[in-house]
Amino acid sequence: MGGTRTEPFAFRLTVTADDVDVFLEEPVHEARADGWIDSPSFGGRRPVLHGSVRLFADGRGTMRYRLHFTDADGHPRTLAGRKDLAPGSPARLWTDTTRLAFRVLNGHVHEPGGTDADILGTGTANLDATDLARLLTTFRTTGPHGTAALTRFGRFFAGELWNTYALRRP
Numbered sequence: 385m386g387g388t389r390t391e392p393f394a395f396r397l398t399v400t401a402d403d404v405d406v407f408l409e410e411p412v413h414e415a416r417a418d419g420w421i422d423s424p425s426f427g428g429r430r431p432v433l434h435g436s437v438r439l440f441a442d443g444r445g446t447m448r449y450r451l452h453f454t455d456a457d458g459h460p461r462t463l464a465g466r467k468d469l470a471p472g473s474p475a476r477l478w479t480d481t482t483r484l485a486f487r488v489l490n491g492h493v494h495e496p497g498g499t500d501a502d503i504l505g506t507g508t509a510n511l512d513a514t515d516l517a518r519l520l521t522t523f524r525t526t527g528p529h530g531t532a533a534l535t536r537f538g539r540f541f542a543g544e545l546w547n548t549y550a551l552r553r554p
Contacts, residue, residue, distance in 0.1 A: 391423070391424055391425065392422075392423070392424070393421070393422070393423045393505075393507050393509070394421070394422045394423075394509075395419060395420060395421040395422065395432075395451065395463065395509070396419045396420055397417045397418065397419035397432070397435065397437075397451075398417070398418045398419055399415045399416070399417050399437050400415055400416045400417075400418070401415040401416075401537070402416070404525075404533040404534075404536055404537055405533075405536075407537075408536060408537070408540050411441065411443065412438050412441045413438055413439045413440055413441055413540075414436050414437070414438045414441075415436065415437050415438075415439070416435065416436060417432060417435030417436055417437050417449065417450075417451060418432055418435060419431075419432050419435070419451075420432060420453075421451060421453055421463060423488075425504075425505065426453070426455040426456065426461060426488070427455045427456025427457070428456070430453045430454065430455065430456075431453065432451045432452065432453055433452045433453055433454065433492075434451075434452040434492070435449070435450065435451040435452065436448075436449075436450050436495065437449050437450075438450075438495070439541070439544070440544045445468065445469030445470060445471075445544070445548045446466055446467070446468055446469070447466065447467040447469070447484075448464075448465070448466050448495065449463065449464070449465035449466070449484065449486070450462065450463070450464055450465075450493075450494070450495050451463040451465075452492045459490075460490075460491050460492040461488055461489065461490065461491070461492075461504065462488070462489040462491065462492055462493040462501070463486050463487075463488055463489075464486060464487050464488075464489055464493065465484045465485060465486030465487075465509070466484070466485060466486075467480060467481065467483065467484055467485075468480070469481065469545070469548045469549075470548070471548055471549070472549070473549070474549040474550065476549070477545065477549055481545070482510060482511040482512075482515075482516060483508060483509070483510050483511075484508065484509040484510075485506075485507075485508050486506065486507055486508070486509060487503050487505070487506050488503070488504045488505040488506070488507075489501040489502065489503060489504065490502040490503075490504055523537075
């Protein structure tokens with residue numbers, strides 16, 4: 385990464401909200417992200433040491449990803465990504481929700497920081513229709529009221545999209 389060189393960069397995450405009620409009630413709507421990133425520049429497949437995803441934090445149409453990992457030499461790195469959903473045509477819904485712009489930062493940078501960190505690379509990750517279909521089959525719940533929790537999450541997510549694209553047109 386860096387300059388105008390392009391190379392493959394991938395990541396796979398499992399996003400977990402340990403308590404859906406708490407997740408939905410907190411204004412930052414933060415969940416844990418576990419998984420890996422894969423980049424030749426950073427040493428191939430590297431585990432995420434600490435990761436988080438914030439959905440529609442503080443009532444804004446922003447999804448933020450923060451993934452801490454180390455490169456092959458043990459240097460701390462952070463993938464800081466965001467999706468900005470802005471009021472407008474519902475036709476943008478697909479692009480806005482399946483494209484993640486990201487930066488790889490030097491160090492383990494915590495939310496909301498990163499403005500002073502050296503940027504080691506930038507990129508865009510895209511989900512295609514097959515990726516999205518696979519993603520939608522991976523939702524799981526545990527506990528005695530799992531189906532109800534999944535329903536509450538779905539209503540929250542769909543409701544935020546509705547509020548952004550259908551109700552807040554410029």
